[in-house]
Every structure is written in C-alpha cells, then in structure tokens.
Amino acid sequence: MSLMSRTMTIEVSGDEIRSKRVSCRLTQTELATRAGVDQGWLSKIERGRVRTISPRFLRAIEEHIGPVTATPTGTTSSDTP
Secondary structure, three states, rough: OOOOEEEEEEEEEEEHHOOOOOHHHOOOHHHHHHHHOHHHHHHHHHHHOOOOEEEHHHHHHHHHHHOOOOOEEEEEEEOOO
C-alpha cells in the first residue's frame, strides 16, 4: 500500500543561479558537491530545462551562493512507499 503525499515546489531562475554560482567562483561540480545534489540536475536547472525545485534543494544551494529569487508554485502529488 502506498500513501499519497504532497510536495511543495518552487520556481527558480536558472540564469540567476548560474550568475550567483559564477560570482562565488564555484564550478557546477563544486556547488553540487557542497550542496549534496547531482551536478547533472544542477546543469539542467541552470539551462532552464528544469524550472521547479524542492525547498530542500533551494536551501542547500542558498547556503553556498546566497538567497535566490523563488516563487512557490503549489504542490504536486507523489506516491511514497
């Protein structure tokens, strides 16, 4: 049996994240490693292929590049075991 849960998502600007990362003199790999996220996914966000992220991901990158403009987009349903 699975439980239905709600996950909040946040829309961000990949251009802003890239600009802040570069200003902090971090490579994608460095930021991803420090924030504990996948470098490939960070690349997709910066290129605009992914526009919504979780609050956890936002907090993780903001710890290293500073505040990012974010717009809550609501919630999405997901199955959890």
